[in-house]
Amino acid sequence: MSQKAKLVWNFSGPDAQKIAEHHLxxxxxxxxxxxxxxxxxxxEKVTDLAYDAFIIVELKWANTLRTKLKxxxxxLVE
Numbered sequence: 001m002s003q004k005a006k007l008v009w010n011f012s013g014p015d016a017q018k019i020a021e022h023h024l025x026x027x028x029x030x031x032x033x034x035x036x037x038x039x040x041x042x043x044e045k046v047t048d049l050a051y052d053a054f055i056i057v058e059l060k061w062a063n064t065l066r067t068k069l070k071x072x073x074x075x076l077v078e
Contacts (some may be wrong), residue, residue: 005062007071012050018049
């Protein structure tokens with residue numbers, strides 16, 4: 001099984017959930033245009049005023065996506 005990376009974008013404020021969900025739409029559009037498979041996508045509630053949008057990809061894509069999409073955080077995941 002190949003290693004995976006989770007790339008995360010953080011949003012805060014009263015509209016954080018809507019912004020994170022909208023950002024995810026653009027991430028999915030990017031994956032189609034660039035022909036990059038996202039293994040998982042989603043949003044996560046951090047607090048009432050903070051949400052994250054995330055993608056999980058094979059590790060081989062992490063550096064390319066980090067350069068092009070500028071996530072705030074990145075993690076290795078199993």
